[in-house]
Amino acid sequence: MIIVSWGSLQILSPRCARDVRAFGYDPPVRPPTADCAGAPSGLKARAVDDQAKQPACNSGILMPINVARLSPVERQPQSSSLPRVQRIAAILWPSFLLSIAATGVFFSVFDPYELFSCQGEPPLSRISAYSVGFFLFWLLTAGSSLLTVYFLRPCELVNPQQEL
Amino acid sequence: MNLEVATKPTRSVRQPDQVQQSLYAKREKVYPREVHGLFAAMRVSAVLVLLGLFYGLPWLRWNGQQLLLFDLPARQFHIFGLTIFPQDFVYLTLLLIMAALSLFFFTAIGGRLWCGYACPQTVWTEVFMWIDRKIEGDRPKQMKLDKAPWSTHKFVVKGSKHLIWILFSAFTGFTFVGYFTPILELGQKLLTFNLGPWETFWVLFYGLATYGNAGWLREQVCVYMCPYARFQSAMFDRDTLIISYDRERGEPRGARKRTLDHHTAGLGDCIDCTLCVQVCPTGIDIRNGLQFQCIACAACIDACDHVMEKMGYPAGLVRYTTQNAVSGKPTRVFRPRIAVYAFLLVGITGAVVFGLTHRVPLDLDVIRDRNALYRETTDGMVENVYTLKVINMDGQPHRYRLSVTGILGMELFGAEQSVPVNAGEVASLPVRVRVDPFALERGSTAITFTLEAEGAPRIKTVAEARFLGPVSRG
Numbered sequence: 001m002i003i004v005s006w007g008s009l010q011i012l013s014p015r016c017a018r019d020v021r022a023f024g025y026d027p028p029v030r031p032p033t034a035d036c037a038g039a040p041s042g043l044k045a046r047a048v049d050d051q052a053k054q055p056a057c058n059s060g061i062l063m064p065i066n067v068a069r070l071s072p073v074e075r076q077p078q079s080s081s082l083p084r085v086q087r088i089a090a091i092l093w094p095s096f097l098l099s100i101a102a103t104g105v106f107f108s109v110f111d112p113y114e115l116f117s118c119q120g121e122p123p124l125s126r127i128s129a130y131s132v133g134f135f136l137f138w139l140l141t142a143g144s145s146l147l148t149v150y151f152l153r154p155c156e157l158v159n160p161q162q163e164l
Numbered sequence: 165m166n167l168e169v170a171t172k173p174t175r176s177v178r179q180p181d182q183v184q185q186s187l188y189a190k191r192e193k194v195y196p197r198e199v200h201g202l203f204a205a206m207r208v209s210a211v212l213v214l215l216g217l218f219y220g221l222p223w224l225r226w227n228g229q230q231l232l233l234f235d236l237p238a239r240q241f242h243i244f245g246l247t248i249f250p251q252d253f254v255y256l257t258l259l260l261i262m263a264a265l266s267l268f269f270f271t272a273i274g275g276r277l278w279c280g281y282a283c284p285q286t287v288w289t290e291v292f293m294w295i296d297r298k299i300e301g302d303r304p305k306q307m308k309l310d311k312a313p314w315s316t317h318k319f320v321v322k323g324s325k326h327l328i329w330i331l332f333s334a335f336t337g338f339t340f341v342g343y344f345t346p347i348l349e350l351g352q353k354l355l356t357f358n359l360g361p362w363e364t365f366w367v368l369f370y371g372l373a374t375y376g377n378a379g380w381l382r383e384q385v386c387v388y389m390c391p392y393a394r395f396q397s398a399m400f401d402r403d404t405l406i407i408s409y410d411r412e413r414g415e416p417r418g419a420r421k422r423t424l425d426h427h428t429a430g431l432g433d434c435i436d437c438t439l440c441v442q443v444c445p446t447g448i449d450i451r452n453g454l455q456f457q458c459i460a461c462a463a464c465i466d467a468c469d470h471v472m473e474k475m476g477y478p479a480g481l482v483r484y485t486t487q488n489a490v491s492g493k494p495t496r497v498f499r500p501r502i503a504v505y506a507f508l509l510v511g512i513t514g515a516v517v518f519g520l521t522h523r524v525p526l527d528l529d530v531i532r533d534r535n536a537l538y539r540e541t542t543d544g545m546v547e548n549v550y551t552l553k554v555i556n557m558d559g560q561p562h563r564y565r566l567s568v569t570g571i572l573g574m575e576l577f578g579a580e581q582s583v584p585v586n587a588g589e590v591a592s593l594p595v596r597v598r599v600d601p602f603a604l605e606r607g608s609t610a611i612t613f614t615l616e617a618e619g620a621p622r623i624k625t626v627a628e629a630r631f632l633g634p635v636s637r638g
Contacts, residue, residue: 083191085381086388093389108250111239126237127345127362 091149095141102141103134193310194383194447196293197303197439201466203280210281211290219335222342227559236344240588246520247588249557251527258516262509267392268399269505273497275405275484276396276460285385286459288336288378289445292329299325303442329379330371337371383446386459393456402487403496407460409440409451409482410490417451422475433477440464440482450482525558528615528627537632545598546633552593554615556585562617566595570611571631572603582618597631604633 082090112129124132224231226245233242241248241256248255270277279286300306300321312318341363342350353359359367377385386393400406414434420426426433434451441449443463448455450464468482486495533549541547556562566579578595585591597611609631617623 083388085191085384089384089388105253108253111250125362126239127360130236131362131365 087149091142091145095138095145098141099134099137102137103130106137107133191384192447194445195303195306195442196445196463197442197467198297199443199463199466201469203462204466207281207286207290207461211287214282214287215291219339222339222347230346230348232343233346234344235346245559247557247559249527249555251555252523252557255516255520258512258519262512262516265505265509265512269502269509271396271399272401272404272501272505275400275407276458279386279393279459280461283459285377285390286445286461288374289382291332292378292382293445295325295328295332299328326379329375333371333375333379334367335371336374337367337369340370341366383457383459386446387457393459396456399501401499401501402493403499405484405486406454407450407458407462407465407482408454408485408487408490409434410480410485411451414451414481433472433475433481435471435475437471439467439471443467523557524623524625525556526562526564526615526617526623526625527553527555527557528613528625529553529555530613530627530629532629538634540601540634541598544601546601546604547596547598548631548633549594549596550613550629552579552595552613552615552627554583554585554591554593556587556589556591558623559587561586562620562623564615564617566593567614567616568597568611569614571599571609574599574603574611574631599631599633601633604631607635608632 107130112124112126112133115129116123221232222230229242229245231242231244235242239250267278296306300309309318309321338350338354339347344366345363350359350363353363381389410433413432415432416430417434417436418431419436420429420431424431440451441447441464443466444450445461445463446457446459448457450458462484464482465484469479472479472481488495529552531551531553533551536549539547539549552566554564561584563582563584565582566576568574568576575598576595577598579593583591583593611629611631613627613629615625615627
């Protein structure tokens with residue numbers, strides 16, 4: 001749990017946001033295109049010369065964009081590339097769901113009483129064993145989600161280039 | 165898709181898309197305006213029925229047994245008189261698959277009916293918003309209170325709101341735990357302050373989840389956490405029921421006098437009152453087209469119909485429709501997708517019903533003695549020791565008779581009498597099997613235990629085991 005919390009702090013910390021600004025990373029704010037299902041509509045269209053060369057839709061995929069081409073509004077400091085609540089949810093929520101499933105499957109096959117029976121008196125009641133098992137599974141799956149979120153950082157942030 | 169064309173910004177209302185999509189904007193709190201109408205009434209009835217079921221079901225009893233109890237400490241699920249054991253896990257899996265298929269089926273036909281009327285997030289958020297309105301007042305009052313500086317009045321109002329949220333959440337947590345451990349005992353323990361540590365923990369955990377999700381996160385759960393909202397497009401087609409704004413009829417939107425003949429003035433039917441945005445619990449503008457944030461609660465339909473009525477225009481500027489209907493094509497209800505979902509659903513339901521009605525309510529597990537592989541008795545025989553777990557999954561007690569086959573002349577000790585096991589209980593039966601070593605051809609021989617209920621030959625089960633002995637001396 002300590003490792004996961006520490007890791008979360010690293011990923012969710014403002015330091016990460018500073019990196020984003022320093023290395024000219026920009027989230028995929030793009031003008032809506034007619035053929036891009038799910039594109040944000042109602043956004044102010046941006047005047048970009050080679051707009052047509054950009055991929056039609058990259059919603060959800062993080063892409064570096066040349067900062068020099070952006071309007072002053074878009075060069076404003078950003079707190080993060082994704083809303084913080086979305087990043088926290090992306091770590092804790094899928095792992096929570098999967099750990100419920102894993103706990104269910106695991107304890108329907110293994111009865112905690114029988115697991116501990118070779119040690120004589122079981123050290124934990126069934127409810128305690130289920131609960132502890134659930135949190136261990138959650139720790140495991142949250143660790144995996146944490147690494148996923150960590151590795152989703154764009155390469156530009158890992159391998160910094162000079163500011164444009 | 166013609167429904168997704170961007171429209172000009174709305175006056176005096178924040179642009180919900182910008183909040184959602186401009187990734188560095190802080191989340192703006194949504195203050196849904198109260199709405200009345202046909203769909204609001206349907207949603208309130210759904211909320212009352214579903215919450216009534218949730219809070220009421222654990223208190224119902226049947227034959228001295230809680231009607232619905234997922235008794236985790238005893239490893240038995242009691243579902244409407246049926247007792248399910250971990251050995252029957254396949255049925256629970258199939259039930260979950262049935263639930264998922266029903267969701268697909270109803271989504272393909274009716275769109276996000278689940279989200280708008282039945283999802284726990286919607287149902288509990290609806291209750292929490294009702295508490296908001298009762299204590300803080302309607303939307304303008306809530307916004308004013310949030311903007312106002314902290315004062316005694318604000319502190320009292322906010323404090324009492326949170327107190328009621330917390331009490332309601334705690335009761336929800338208690339009810340939830342009551343599905344997993346007998347609720348009458350749980351209530352008695354609570355009243356005498358004797359709740360176990362984990363029971364307390366899970367009551368608080370679920371209570372906190374309710375408080376956080378329905379009180380604070382609200383639409384963010386649908387937007388960021390709900391997997392269904394993301395993959396719904398896989399179940400949607402042009403014949404799926406959606407909530408849509410009629411652009412052809414509504415545009416160009418604009419304010420006007422009621423007496424004005426807006427058609428000659430070049431205006432559409434939308435008076436741009438923004439009520440559809442104000443009532444939206446996820447804070448989107450339905451006039452911007454189909455959006456994944458839309459939970460199809462139909463609040464905007466009720467709001468708009470009301471306005472249309474006041475203006476003397478026909479209702480249905482925002483309405484339940486299909487993409488085919490919007491583009492003037494006929495809508496088909498029966499289509500291959502529906503047939504496939506229906507076929508799978510009926511097939512799996514049939515399999516579950518057949519399985520549950522033809523299930524043998526008896527299970528036998530054989531566990532070999534862990535201490536010795538085998539032992540030789542003083543008269544030269546070879547003996548193996550087993551512990552048998554006899555699980556009576558029937559609703560009534562039975563006596564069972566045990567026999568063993570597999571090796572010529574084998575003898576069974578410890579099960580000379582028939583074994584009584586009460587309904588839903590597990591009996592542990594240590595037995596010894598004795599064999600003449602000359603009858604053994606291998607070091608390990610398969611044997612079969614057969615267990616049969618007295619007076620009910622249908623209730624019969626077998627379990628395989630290994631008999632270990634010295635390598636054949638013959």
